[in-house]
Amino acid sequence: MSTAPPAVALSAARLDEVAPRRRSRLGQRAQRRLRGTIAFGFGTIWLVIVLAPIYFMVLSSLRTEGSYVTANPWLPTGGLTGTEYSTVLHAGLGGYFINSVIVTAACVVITLVLSLAASFRIIRRTSRLSGAALRLLVFGLAVPIQALIVPLYIIIDKIGLYDSLSALVLTMSAAAIPVSVLIMLSFVRDIPRELIDAMSVDGAGEWRIFLSLIAPLSRPVLATVAIYNGLSVWNNFLLPLVLTQSNSSAVLPLGLFKFQGQYGIDVPAIMAAVLLSVIPLVVLYIAMRRQFVRGLSGVVMR
Amino acid sequence: MTPTPTLTSPGVPLAKARPRPNQANRPVGRGSYRSADLVGLLPTLVLYGGLILVPIAIAIGLSFYNWNGVGALTFVGASNWSRFFSDSIALHSLEVTFLLAGVSWVVQTPLSMALGLFVSGRQRYRAVYSALYLLPLLLSTTGIALMWQALLDPNFGGIAWLGTHWHLSFLVQNWLGGNSTALWTIVALIAWQFVPFHTLLYQMGRRQIPQVLYEAAALDGVTPLKQFIYVTLPQMRYTIVVSSTLMIVGSLTYFDIIYILTNGGPGDTTRVLSLDMYQAAFQNTTFGYASVLAVVLGVIGIVVALGLVRLTGFGSMASQREGVA
Numbered sequence: 001m002s003t004a005p006p007a008v009a010l011s012a013a014r015l016d017e018v019a020p021r022r023r024s025r026l027g028q029r030a031q032r033r034l035r036g037t038i039a040f041g042f043g044t045i046w047l048v049i050v051l052a053p054i055y056f057m058v059l060s061s062l063r064t065e066g067s068y069v070t071a072n073p074w075l076p077t078g079g080l081t082g083t084e085y086s087t088v089l090h091a092g093l094g095g096y097f098i099n100s101v102i103v104t105a106a107c108v109v110i111t112l113v114l115s116l117a118a119s120f121r122i123i124r125r126t127s128r129l130s131g132a133a134l135r136l137l138v139f140g141l142a143v144p145i146q147a148l149i150v151p152l153y154i155i156i157d158k159i160g161l162y163d164s165l166s167a168l169v170l171t172m173s174a175a176a177i178p179v180s181v182l183i184m185l186s187f188v189r190d191i192p193r194e195l196i197d198a199m200s201v202d203g204a205g206e207w208r209i210f211l212s213l214i215a216p217l218s219r220p221v222l223a224t225v226a227i228y229n230g231l232s233v234w235n236n237f238l239l240p241l242v243l244t245q246s247n248s249s250a251v252l253p254l255g256l257f258k259f260q261g262q263y264g265i266d267v268p269a270i271m272a273a274v275l276l277s278v279i280p281l282v283v284l285y286i287a288m289r290r291q292f293v294r295g296l297s298g299v300v301m302r
Numbered sequence: 303m304t305p306t307p308t309l310t311s312p313g314v315p316l317a318k319a320r321p322r323p324n325q326a327n328r329p330v331g332r333g334s335y336r337s338a339d340l341v342g343l344l345p346t347l348v349l350y351g352g353l354i355l356v357p358i359a360i361a362i363g364l365s366f367y368n369w370n371g372v373g374a375l376t377f378v379g380a381s382n383w384s385r386f387f388s389d390s391i392a393l394h395s396l397e398v399t400f401l402l403a404g405v406s407w408v409v410q411t412p413l414s415m416a417l418g419l420f421v422s423g424r425q426r427y428r429a430v431y432s433a434l435y436l437l438p439l440l441l442s443t444t445g446i447a448l449m450w451q452a453l454l455d456p457n458f459g460g461i462a463w464l465g466t467h468w469h470l471s472f473l474v475q476n477w478l479g480g481n482s483t484a485l486w487t488i489v490a491l492i493a494w495q496f497v498p499f500h501t502l503l504y505q506m507g508r509r510q511i512p513q514v515l516y517e518a519a520a521l522d523g524v525t526p527l528k529q530f531i532y533v534t535l536p537q538m539r540y541t542i543v544v545s546s547t548l549m550i551v552g553s554l555t556y557f558d559i560i561y562i563l564t565n566g567g568p569g570d571t572t573r574v575l576s577l578d579m580y581q582a583a584f585q586n587t588t589f590g591y592a593s594v595l596a597v598v599l600g601v602i603g604i605v606v607a608l609g610l611v612r613l614t615g616f617g618s619m620a621s622q623r624e625g626v627a
Contacts (some may be wrong), residue, residue: 035526036425043420043431046413049494050435056460057449073460114346121342124333133343140354142607146556146576147600149362150583150592151357174353177346194521206338235442237558242584253444257562260448267452274445281440289433296439297502 007101012126027072061085061271068268084272088259092247096255099165100234100277103251106169107176107233108226115180115225117189120214122181124196124206134185139205141178149242156243167243172236176229182227187221188214227284234281252277351446361600365593382594392595394570395578399602402489402561402574403553410493410500410549411542417497419534438498443558450491451563454478478563484572491559496552500545507541508534553608555599575599 014021060068062080071078118137124129153162161167180263191214199209240254258274263269285292346604365383368376386392407543421432438446453460465473477487511534519529535542557576560566566573566581576599 039420047431053449056453069458073463117342118346121339127339129343131338142604143342143600144603146557147596150589150596151360160548171353174349177350237444238405253442256444270448274448278440
């Protein structure tokens with residue numbers, strides 16, 4: 001604290017020395033305002049690029065097949081209606097929706113339970129198995145899932161799960177495990193050692209420690225991992241494409257794709273289907289934006 | 303017992319020099335640890351091993367066989383591999399893949415960085431912008447593809463409408479069907495989808511830079527451009543590496559939008575390696591040859607991802623843990 005005032009004074013003196021030579025105070029302020037304006041313009045252009053397609057989609061979904069072709073696509077004129085929403089709901093979107101909810105929920109629960117248990121065992125380092133597990137998981141982190149679709153298709157077919165929701169749950173959970181364990185490890189590692197030891201001395205077994213200490217303390221990282229995995233499972237297209245076939249086991253991303261084949265030029269119906277499929281995520285985003293942002297970036301930021 | 307704040311001593315490097323439970327005075331027998339490890343790790347390892355590690359082995363093994371999916375396996379040695387190196391379509395798709403990844407990086411990185419720095423500013427309106435910028439991340443790839451397909455339709459799409467009514471004739475194009483436009487359109491759509499995510503990363507990276515550095519620079523009369531070059535860029539190198547690697551690995555293995563919108567066309571102009579592999583497997587039912595393409599795709603992904611491990615120190619963290627196993 002004693003050194004701070006001289007330092008500031010020194011810098012202020014230097015500022016007096018440098019600033020006038022460069023430009024007047026007024027010029028500086030004008031320049032800052034100019035920079036602010038340029039930044040505002042740049043940011044606003046990007047905002048338009050982000051929002052315009054979504055606005056187009058919302059508007060188009062409120063038209064009929066006929067009025068979509070004739071009306072100005074950028075203005076809410078020429079008659080808006082919600083009939084296409086009921087069209088797609090009657091055409092099986094509800095079923096795809098329920099499938100997506102089941103698959104996403106099952107994947108998130110399985111991944112959270114398995115990854116947290118694995119992380120706990122890995123930081124306990126009580127046997128060779130935990131070290132081997134970590135090495136195997138780190139190895140798998142780098143393998144792109146796209147490269148595995150052929151063997152996954154073969155395995156799922158051989159164990160009789162082709163065209164079932166279980167096939168999606170199993171493969172997507174397996175794919176989510178490495179990254180989930182690594183995110184959780186960096187969190188579980190920071191749970192104070194003393195707490196675990198104290199419980200251990202009090203005679204608590206490993207299970208007891210896991211359930212009444214590790215699990216409750218890990219709630220924030222569980223939310224992060226749940227959102228990250230939930231989002232990628234909800235939006236996954238490739239694995240459903242390869243592992244399912246019938247309408248009864250199609251999830252939303254695949255169902256939307258099927259709609260496109262089915263409806264072809266009925267663009268309003270397709271736009272309505274896309275918008276209905278995104279509603280849960282929008283609700284989630286509005287309700288818990290902070291956790292959502294953390295979940296999205298949780299993979300790389302610790 | 304409840305965890306009290308006094309016990310939670312922050313800043314203590316707990317990972318280091320902690321005694322192994324089975325060396326210290328352990329309250330329970332070794333057997334209970336072993337069973338806990340089995341129960342805690344085995345389900346994970348079975349699921350992950352069976353559906354990630356075994357598939358890796360199958361992909362490599364199958365690349366030496368011919369198989370149509372139903373009949374018998376025929377061992378063909380390295381002939382699938384030699385076919386790959388003389389397969390002009392596959393080699394072209396490899397070129398398209400690298401071109402797509404390279405151009406995507408060049409387009410997305412400066413844009414994401416600029417937007418990330420923009421939204422990390424303190425003005426209230428920028429927080430609102432930042433929340434809206436994330437909206438594309440909520441849409442599924444299929445949703446994004448279908449939305450843009452409608453927008454880019456040369457007859458009834460929103461872009462073509464603007465071109466016709468505002469006399470901007472260059473906007474009236476068969477964006478996804480034209481030989482010269484298809485790949486660049488795909489690049490733009492991928493950027494629309496992923497720039498929001500990378501903006502978020504750069505925003506967080508910028509927030510982690512101590513404000514003192516900028517205050518000191520401003521007091522010394524450093525111009526904003528030089529602040530960016532000498533403070534922001536070096537301080538954000540971790541973010542840049544992470545974002546770039548995710549971006550490049552992601553584009554190298556990109557499949558969804560291309561499959562839905564162009565299916566590799568027109569001609570082979572947007573045919574990427576992952577699409578080539580998908581078609582070899584599920585349209586031509588040449589599973590052996592598809593496995594060659596899969597292994598190539600996997601190796602490319604791993605090599606680039608290893609770059610991340612090397613450059614960010616992620617690897618040193620992992621090896622520390624490996625060492626104590």
